[in-house]
Amino acid sequence: MGRSPCCEQAHTNKGAWTKEEDQRLIAYIKAHGEGCWRSLPKAAGLLRCGKSCRLRWINYLRPDLKRGNFTEEEDELIIKFHELFGNKWSLIAGRLPGRTDNEIKNYWNTHIKRKLLARGIDPQTHRPVGAAATAPGQQQQQHYQLEAQKRHVAALAAFSPGHQHQQQQDHLEAISDSPEACSRSSDDEPRSSATPPPPEPAPPRRHLDIDLNLSISLAPYQPPEEPMEPLKQEAAATLTNNATAAVCLCLNSLGYRPGVECVCGGAAASAARQGQWARSFLQAAPCYRGQ
DNA sequence: AACCTCAACAACCGCCGCTTG
DNA sequence: CCAAGCGGCGGTTGTTGAGGT
Numbered sequence A: 001m002g003r004s005p006c007c008e009q010a011h012t013n014k015g016a017w018t019k020e021e022d023q024r025l026i027a028y029i030k031a032h033g034e035g036c037w038r039s040l041p042k043a044a045g046l047l048r049c050g051k052s053c054r055l056r057w058i059n060y061l062r063p064d065l066k067r068g069n070f071t072e073e074e075d076e077l078i079i080k081f082h083e084l085f086g087n088k089w090s091l092i093a094g095r096l097p098g099r100t101d102n103e104i105k106n107y108w109n110t111h112i113k114r115k116l117l118a119r120g121i122d123p124q125t126h127r128p129v130g131a132a133a134t135a136p137g138q139q140q141q142q143h144y145q146l147e148a149q150k151r152h153v154a155a156l157a158a159f160s161p162g163h164q165h166q167q168q169q170d171h172l173e174a175i176s177d178s179p180e181a182c183s184r185s186s187d188d189e190p191r192s193s194a195t196p197p198p199p200e201p202a203p204p205r206r207h208l209d210i211d212l213n214l215s216i217s218l219a220p221y222q223p224p225e226e227p228m229e230p231l232k233q234e235a236a237a238t239l240t241n242n243a244t245a246a247v248c249l250c251l252n253s254l255g256y257r258p259g260v261e262c263v264c265g266g267a268a269a270s271a272a273r274q275g276q277w278a279r280s281f282l283q284a285a286p287c288y289r290g291q
Numbered sequence B: 001a002a003c004c005t006c007a008a009c010a011a012c013c014g015c016c017g018c019t020t021g
Numbered sequence C: 001c002c003a004a005g006c007g008g009c010g011g012t013t014g015t016t017g018a019g020g021t
Helices: A019-032 A040-044 A050-061 A072-085 A089-094 A101-118 A135-159 A165-177 A179-184 A208-215 A231-242 A266-273 A277-288
Strands: none
Touching (some): A019 A040, A019 A050, A050 A101, A072 A089, A072 A101, A089 A101
């Protein structure tokens, strides 16, 4: 359906922002706060469209942006989160304080993709490259993709209760239960909830927490020549070792708000220093949301 | 010094979901 | 209930600067 452009294209600047424009935007938001992007440009005396202002603020001018190089820890986090969420850059950015979705997206495309390929890992499936060479391999690849989709949907469901992710989960469970149905599964996770659920009755549901815990452990890098452990084994191992670890992803370890203690207590910070922080990032969200 | 290539990243575009009248 | 508006998101493009020839 046709929609009018968000702003008068003829009367707006495009391209790089000038210092003066930045100052105007910063001053306005400092005085009035964020929001109402459509009317902001006019009110702030800017010849920009609201979207452009929002983007500039969120990606560049916001005071809590970290900027600077990504650390190794952040690299590994991004990889893990991408394995979980797929190209949901905003979700990933939401768990990396001080980083924006645009920044992470760019970093993924320019650095991490290459890094994973160098490791022999497909950046999309997070599985060894070339696993689909043979027919059995193809089946294996489909299995990997399906598992990745399940983790993805489970994670989305965990973060967005109330949406129809449960239906998608049920759908994926149904698919995985019938091998011949594997070939029917689409490559892409549906973006909207328009995909109808399968007519067959839903199989027993898997507990979300189990699935999530499995997927988010920072497993040591495995060289490509060693076949990846099946997800369930990795999950079982993670659960055995860390079943009781409710570690907050307290981001002090990432340099975020240095010296500020997380609401979840000191145990989180010490665990973070020991490299366990990524296991329970779910608990971390409240620690920096709404900064 | 001039030119070319490529990486990095800022910004734009178009679509989608939610909200509102 | 429906259509329009708005904010937000992800994909893509454009620009710039560094490094190589």
